[in-house]
Amino acid sequence: MTSDSAEMQAGRTRDPDLTARILDETARQLGERGYSALRIEHIASAIGSGKTAIYRRWPGKPELVAALLASRQQTGSVPDTGSVVDDLVEHAWQNVQNQTFSGTDAETSRIRSAMVQPEVYELYSTDFLDKRRRIGIEILEKGVRRSELPEDTDMQLVLQLLAGLVLYRTTLGQEATTRDQLQRVVAALVESPPRRAAG
Template sequence: MSSVTQATAGRPHDADLTEKILDETLRQLRSDGYAALRIERIASAVGCGKATLYRRWENKAVLTAEAIKRSSDLGAIPDTGTAEDDLLEHAWHNAENQKNPTDTTERRHTLWAAIIEPEVGELFWDGFLADRRQMGRTIIARAMKRGELPEGTDSDAILDLLAGLTFYRNSIRIVPMDKEDYRPIVRALTTAPPLITH
């Protein structure tokens, strides 16, 4: 067998092991939380050595950020025709990303709680949260262009309020919201939006 064939044949195995590692990382994060996450426990659970993980991810923060990104869907920019419905869809997509599986009733930790760790949050911002934020800014900029929102609307304040509510309900209080729960909040933010004052 040629070296090219050998390399090609080995890729599915490597990809499969990577998936197993990420799945186990997510399982342990949900079960025990970020503080208790240990590379050696993940390696033992999937049947490989610690060096295998460290070749892929330099530390547990990098591994955690990738695992959460893998479990989250970036989605697309909604275009319903109104700022209220666009922001409602945007907020709900964030909530769906943070929603916990229904079959883990004994879980003590929520997955996204790990992003409050500075070393994880910084990594998770790059390439995911920053992209989600830009989608939200696009929605608000489009609404200003249509005249639905006034010029100078503080898009970051609106998006922070919606994202903060979602994170607090899902990761702190553990009281998930229904989609329509967001509507009066979104309506208030689009009816009397915060404005940039500096």
């Protein structure tokens, strides 16, 4: 048995919160150093664990960072206010909360930069963003069934517009997004939604 394996097994016995400690240290080092400088061995060393403890949970750095991002954000649930506008506002507000990271501006910027690394984004999209999209689609489909939206509403574009607004304001604009702003934007989108192209 390697020393890493021995440390990992001992760590599982003595420390049931090892996964949480790995993720917390990953967040700290990611915010401090950025994605390119993040090293599994540095994380393991900082928490007093062997590398195997990390590799048995995640095959590599992209998987670890994608898991970290998903662990710090909430998928949310399908709201049911009876109004597609109010439901979409709730959905978009979850985007706002998910884009709010603790730490300095520089640390937050490094964490957000990790999200768009191709190898991380592919995993993060499959594990988290796809679930968020499905919730959004369900909200819009309910709106269609209640005749609040036309059947040919371009649902993907509506969701992308809302997500893009929040992402732009929190990253490039570095502006807080309020519920009132979301309410006005969503109301305008529902009043005149983008439509799917014919054919």
